[in-house]
Amino acid sequence: MSVMRWVGLVLALVAASLLAVAVGTVSISISALWDALRHVGDTMAIMVVWTLRIPRVALAVLVGAGLGMSGAALQGTMRNPLAEPYLLGVSGGAAVGAVLGLMAGLGAALLPLAAFAGAIVAVVAAFFVAHAAGARGDPRVLLMAGVVVGAFANAAIMVVMANAEPNTVRNALWWMMGSVSDATWQQIAILAVYVLVGGGALIVVGRQIDVLALGEDAAAGLGLDVDTAIRRVFFIASLLAAATVSAAGLVGFVGLVVPHLVRAAGVRRHRELLVGSAITGATLVVLADLLGRVLRPPSELPLGAVTALIGVPFFLVKLRRLV
Amino acid sequence: MPVFRFCSFVAAFIVALAGCRPAERTPPPANALRDDYGTPITIGRPPQRIVSLNPATTELLFAIGAGPRLVGRSEYDVFPDSARFVPSVGAALRPNIEAVLATHPDLVILYASQDNRPAADRFREAGIQTVAFKNDSIEQFARDARLIGRVTGDSARAATLVDTVMATLARVRAATANLPRPTVFVHAWDRPIIAIGGGSFLSQLLDIAGARNVYADIAAPSATVTLEDVVRRNPDYVLASPVSAPKMRASASWNAIPAIRAGKLLVYDTVLVGRPSVLLGAGAVSLANLIHPGAVR
Amino acid sequence: MIEFEDVAVRYPRATTNALGGVTLEARRGLLTAIVGPNGSGKSTLVRALIGRIPLERGAIRVDGEAATTLGGAELARRVAVISQREDLAFPLLVSEYVALGRFPHLGIWHAPEETDRRAVNTSIDAAGVADLRERRIDALSGGEWQRVRLARALAQGGDALVLDEPTAFLDVGHEMSVFELLHGLARSGKAVLLISHQLNLVARFADQLVLLHRGAVAAAGPPDSVMQADILERVYEWPLVVSRDPAVGAPTLVPLRRR
Numbered sequence: 001m002s003v004m005r006w007v008g009l010v011l012a013l014v015a016a017s018l019l020a021v022a023v024g025t026v027s028i029s030i031s032a033l034w035d036a037l038r039h040v041g042d043t044m045a046i047m048v049v050w051t052l053r054i055p056r057v058a059l060a061v062l063v064g065a066g067l068g069m070s071g072a073a074l075q076g077t078m079r080n081p082l083a084e085p086y087l088l089g090v091s092g093g094a095a096v097g098a099v100l101g102l103m104a105g106l107g108a109a110l111l112p113l114a115a116f117a118g119a120i121v122a123v124v125a126a127f128f129v130a131h132a133a134g135a136r137g138d139p140r141v142l143l144m145a146g147v148v149v150g151a152f153a154n155a156a157i158m159v160v161m162a163n164a165e166p167n168t169v170r171n172a173l174w175w176m177m178g179s180v181s182d183a184t185w186q187q188i189a190i191l192a193v194y195v196l197v198g199g200g201a202l203i204v205v206g207r208q209i210d211v212l213a214l215g216e217d218a219a220a221g222l223g224l225d226v227d228t229a230i231r232r233v234f235f236i237a238s239l240l241a242a243a244t245v246s247a248a249g250l251v252g253f254v255g256l257v258v259p260h261l262v263r264a265a266g267v268r269r270h271r272e273l274l275v276g277s278a279i280t281g282a283t284l285v286v287l288a289d290l291l292g293r294v295l296r297p298p299s300e301l302p303l304g305a306v307t308a309l310i311g312v313p314f315f316l317v318k319l320r321r322l323v
Numbered sequence: 324m325p326v327f328r329f330c331s332f333v334a335a336f337i338v339a340l341a342g343c344r345p346a347e348r349t350p351p352p353a354n355a356l357r358d359d360y361g362t363p364i365t366i367g368r369p370p371q372r373i374v375s376l377n378p379a380t381t382e383l384l385f386a387i388g389a390g391p392r393l394v395g396r397s398e399y400d401v402f403p404d405s406a407r408f409v410p411s412v413g414a415a416l417r418p419n420i421e422a423v424l425a426t427h428p429d430l431v432i433l434y435a436s437q438d439n440r441p442a443a444d445r446f447r448e449a450g451i452q453t454v455a456f457k458n459d460s461i462e463q464f465a466r467d468a469r470l471i472g473r474v475t476g477d478s479a480r481a482a483t484l485v486d487t488v489m490a491t492l493a494r495v496r497a498a499t500a501n502l503p504r505p506t507v508f509v510h511a512w513d514r515p516i517i518a519i520g521g522g523s524f525l526s527q528l529l530d531i532a533g534a535r536n537v538y539a540d541i542a543a544p545s546a547t548v549t550l551e552d553v554v555r556r557n558p559d560y561v562l563a564s565p566v567s568a569p570k571m572r573a574s575a576s577w578n579a580i581p582a583i584r585a586g587k588l589l590v591y592d593t594v595l596v597g598r599p600s601v602l603l604g605a606g607a608v609s610l611a612n613l614i615h616p617g618a619v620r
Numbered sequence: 621m622i623e624f625e626d627v628a629v630r631y632p633r634a635t636t637n638a639l640g641g642v643t644l645e646a647r648r649g650l651l652t653a654i655v656g657p658n659g660s661g662k663s664t665l666v667r668a669l670i671g672r673i674p675l676e677r678g679a680i681r682v683d684g685e686a687a688t689t690l691g692g693a694e695l696a697r698r699v700a701v702i703s704q705r706e707d708l709a710f711p712l713l714v715s716e717y718v719a720l721g722r723f724p725h726l727g728i729w730h731a732p733e734e735t736d737r738r739a740v741n742t743s744i745d746a747a748g749v750a751d752l753r754e755r756r757i758d759a760l761s762g763g764e765w766q767r768v769r770l771a772r773a774l775a776q777g778g779d780a781l782v783l784d785e786p787t788a789f790l791d792v793g794h795e796m797s798v799f800e801l802l803h804g805l806a807r808s809g810k811a812v813l814l815i816s817h818q819l820n821l822v823a824r825f826a827d828q829l830v831l832l833h834r835g836a837v838a839a840a841g842p843p844d845s846v847m848q849a850d851i852l853e854r855v856y857e858w859p860l861v862v863s864r865d866p867a868v869g870a871p872t873l874v875p876l877r878r879r
Contacts, residue, residue, distance in 0.1 A: 025551040044554065047579040052551055055576070079709040107570070108514075134632065166416075167512075174515050181549065182514070184575070207728050210720060213710050217703035220670045222776070223696025223724040268712050298541075298552035299515070 001266045001276070009265075009276060013061070013283045020057045020290040021049060025297055055183035059247060060289045060303075061282040062191045063180065064254060066244040068281020069199045070237040071255025072262070072273050076209040077233045078139045085241035085255035088146035088234060092153025093122020094245040099160050099172045108182060111175075112246035118153075119242030123235070125149045139230055178249035178304030180289050187247050194243035199278060201236050206271035209233060213270070251304050253311030254281050260318070284310075358470070359435035359457040360443060369476025370430035370452065374423050376415045377434045379458050379600035380471065381406050384432075386601045387472055387480040395426040402598070418442050424449060430474065432456065459544055460524050464599045465489065484601065491604030492531050495611050498619045499533025505559035505614060506537045508582075509591075513567060515547045524599035532611035533618065534560070554579050560614060564593045589613050621683055621780050621811040622646045622669070622699065628677035629661075629668050637676065638664045640835040646813035646828075648779060651806040653822040654815045656832035657856055662815040663704060664835075666784050670701055682780070696724035699780040700773035704788070711758040714768050718744055721775030743774035747801065763794030770801065780811040787818065799825045823847055824870040831855060847871035 022033050026048050035041030036049040070085035077083075086092075097118020101111045129145035161169050202209075208229045211219045216226050244251065262276035285303070288310065292301040356363050374395035375381040381400035384390055390405060397415035400406050412426060413419035417438055423431060423446070431446045433439045435455035446453040454474060456467040465485050472481020507529055509519035519525045520541035529536050537558040538546060561582050563571055568590045571577040578584050591613060596606035611619045622645070629639040639661045646652040654662050667673045669680055669687060680687040682698050690698075700721070712720075721743065722736045744750050747770045752760065757768060766786060773781055786802070787795040795818075803825045806812040816822045823829065823843040831839040831846050833855040839846045849862045852873060859876040 025549060026555045044557075044579075044581065047584075048551060048554055051576050051579045052554070076710060079707045081709065170512070171514050179515075182576075205728055207723060207726070210712075211723050213707065214720070215703070215705060215707040217667070217670070217672065217701075218706045220672050220692070221696065221701035221703055222720065223692040223694075225692055226672075263710070268710065268716060293549065293551070298549060299547035300549045 001272065005265055006276075009279045009283075013279050013286070016283045016286045016290075017057050017061065020060070020286050021053045023290060024048065024053055024293060055185060055188060056180045056289060057286055058188050059180040059183035059191065060285040062188065062195050063244045063248045063251060064258075064281035064283065064285030065199065065278035066191070066195045066240045066281075067251065067254040067285070068258040068277035068279075069195075069202055069274050070240040070244075071281075072259040072270065072277040073202045073209060073233050073237045074255070075259050076213045076270050076273070077230055077237075078143065079213055079215065081260065082256070083143075084253075085237060085244075086150075086250075086252070087143065088126040088238050089122035089149030089153055090119045090238050090241045090245060091250050091252075092150040092157070093125075094119035094242060095172075095176055095250065096153045096156050096160075097121070098175050098249075099157055099164075099168075102168050102171045102175070103160065103164060108184075109186075112187065115175075115249075116242050116246035119238070119245055122149050122153060123238040123242070127231070127234075139234075142230075142234060174302070175249045176304070177302030178251040178307070179300075179302055180248050180285075181300065183247075191243055191247045194240060195278075198236050198240040198243070199274070202233070202240075203271055203274050205229070205232065206269070206274055209270040249302075249304065251285065251307055253307045253314075254284055257311050257314050258284060260314075358454040359463075359467075360440065360455045362443075362447075362453075362455070364454055364470070364474060365452070366473055367452075370428075370474070372426065372428045373430045373432070373475065374412060374426055374428040375400065375432045376412075376418050376423075377432060377456070377458075378402060378415075379464070379598040380432045380456065380467075381409075382598060382600045382602075383468055383471060383481075383484075384475070386484055387468075387475070387477040389475045389477055392475070394428060395423060402594075402600075402602075420445050424451075430454070432471065458524075458599050459522065461492070461527050461599065461603060464524070464603060488601070488604045492607050495604075495607040495619050496531045499531070499611055499615055502533045502615050502618060504533055504535050506556070507534045507560045507562055507614065508537045508553055508556070508558035508580075510561060510563040510567060510571070511545055513570075516550060516553070517545050518548045518553070520544055520546045524603070525596060528596060528603070528607050528610055531607045532614055534610075534614050550576060550579065554581075558582055559587065561588045562591045562613075563588060565590050621648050622782070622813060623681040624665065624669075624678070625681065626678035627665070627668060627675060627680060629664055629673050630676050631664075631673070636835075638835055639668070641678065642832070642835070642837055643678075644830045644837065644840060646780065646782075646811045648811045649806060649809055650827040651803055651812045651814070651825055652828040652830065653826035654813070654830045654832060655817065655819050655822060656838070658817070659834075660832040660855075661835040662817075662832055663784055665832075666701060666703070666782060666815065669699070669782065670695070693724045693727065696776060696778075698778040699782060700776040700778050701782045702769050702773050702784065702786060704784040706769070708758045711756045713753070714749060714755050714757060714760075714771075715740070715744070715753045717757050717768060718771045718775050721772040721777075724776055739777055740775050743771045746774055746805075747771035761794075762790050763797070766790060766794070766798055767801070770798070774805075779809070780813065781805065783812075783814040785815060785817070787816065787821070795821060819847070819852075819873050820870075823872070824868060843871055847873060 028045050032042060032045050036045040039046055067085050074083040074087055075081055094115040098111060098115040101114030106114055126145040126149045129148060130142045133141055161172060208224055211222050211224050212229060219226050258277050258281040262273055262280050267273050267276050288306040289303055292303055292306045295301055358364055371392050372394045373392050375384055375393060376397040378400045381396050382402045384393060385403050393409045395412040396406055396409045398411045398413060412422040415434055420442060428451055431451055431453045433443055433455040435457035443453050443455055458464050458467050468481050468485050472478045509525060511517045511519050518538045520543045521539040522542050523544035526536040526539055537556045559582060568588055572588055592609050595602055595609055608619050624642050624644050627639055627642045628637050630637045656662055668675060687695055719740050726732060747767045749767045749771055752764055787798050802812050826843055829843050829846040830837060838855050839851050847862050853860055861874050862871050863874055864871055
């Protein structure tokens, strides 16, 4: 993709982030915003900008980048344009972890840990199920194992919630709809580490994904240890997704839609696709959060709901082109 | 799998939208002969086996002397303490029909929400007198308490109770009438942030206690709000539960609200002001003394 | 250059061996063809070569070294394998696709250098697809696609080419041109090993035929010696005759209609 387009992508992200910091329930003029960013002027504006909006935007950027890269890596590895980051039961497992954590009364600090633990357990279980079924790294078997684990997790959530207090149910439902409103700098720092390390690792093995995208026999013919390479990508991509879920709940459709958008802009090789998906995913989530905040004051639409509403028309368009 | 999650998102979204309807379709006000579902009430022999599925009415029944005749309550009715000795028959919303029927009641009192209608029909089909009340405001409390007193045969004590409560409320109102009225944000829940709205009895209590609910413009009893919206409304005080208050004080994002930064986060007795019932008067007094210390004896 | 010595392979959960002791050799400068009925184990040989299936017995050697000890990348640098199927889920441009052939040399760490670029360009020219460079691989005809795949295999730079059914779905003209190309590559010094079910076509170009039957070698040698009616009838379980057309100069299998 041409340099101009890359510059455009980055500029879009910067513009979206600035917009998201500038716009909100509290009206802040441009000059007041400029002052607030430099920590001068109206205290309320400074507090709103630095304590409320900037953390949200930062978390949204990381969540979008993580999900975008995870989706791009999984689609290439599975050779399936419909693959997405929650593939291996990550969403179901994280939700079980979060619901159990809420029932145990975990506070805002420990809840992400519970969600993360649940996600990892689900991914490991999916690998285990696939291994027990006798497939070495066959992505189709892993995919089915992920579906099984995810379905089991959903059933577990229903069982737990049926007997839970109304407050727990409300908490759990809110968590599952996804949100960056509880962004803390600690969460942002932790997620940043995951996104940088995990995303970096995926970019490093990006050429392997190019080769895997040709098919397993062809990839083996080019000298790649196919089973190990697939397992590696699945694990890193799932870890990235689990980290975003633990920080922001379930934000669907981003990992599914973003790689398609980047490919439509003419990016074909996976190293570039991963970088493009990180940038585009970040932009998408920042904008989705902004929309959620301004569409229906005084409350906000959950982030996962907004991304789902964006994802559906996208797929209708895609389906029409396919047919 | 993506299909399931998509459906849950849509479902949750619809629920969220539905939850933000300003108020449920208000039923015809309960006059002397109808409950809050609009069903006629017949006054006959005083019932001897009462099931109350609502913390406010359970507390009320004990206060008017009908406590010994209670054979069942909902699981969270623990006021007054003696209520704990009454067996629990399960949830207050969408009650366990069989558990209730097993106590052989001759009167069932429900909370008049939409999802309790099927249960009310079921009880009536079983030949049990069933009354439903929606006691969300002070006026509703007064009206419902008198009606319940008539149904259980304790009209006199009910009337006395209502009069006492209303007298206390009037006293508090008078004591704070000439004091400055600060704005208050009442924090009811954390995830999502739920504020007490104008339609709640708590908002009315605040008014009596000499304050103004910063979300009084919302007709519903409660509403989901964003932190930034609270900042915009800039309340003079923030009221929070004993559990939430320390967390809010320590949280960087909550400190974006000037009131919290200035130390004007007040802890309110959520137990005392939790139900629009017998303790309304005491609740008003506690709120008034919280906001205007020493104003009410 | 590639030796299979008494190779036996069994698929997991199978009751019989897919290959039961196959010995054959593909030498530089020769076009060796493996033929046989469906299920005789032809594709299994290729999978065993690239390590997708473990060997029960025997050894596969490339220039004397065991394939298992060589490691995937080194094996790919010496032997280019074109499998039967390839996925076109995310289509690349032809130039990008052929460049993937350098993966065994570059891995994930090395940047492409002049040698790599030259290898890619030479391969594209050798396969005759220079005018297709900027096309997407899903916008190619069957014949063009096969040539492009060949270009990628050539870009891998090894001395051996292994092809599994290279002319499936191609029409006569494209079939012939692919085979002419392969023949030329063999003559230029590469070891070309191909699998095909098209006996007649292969008989005209191959220097060596290996006939597989139920996982074992039924006959091996120059086409004339392998294409004998009695052997072929036994293996293909169908009545046939072998004729020799003077114009063509190679034996031709002609199946008969059942009376």
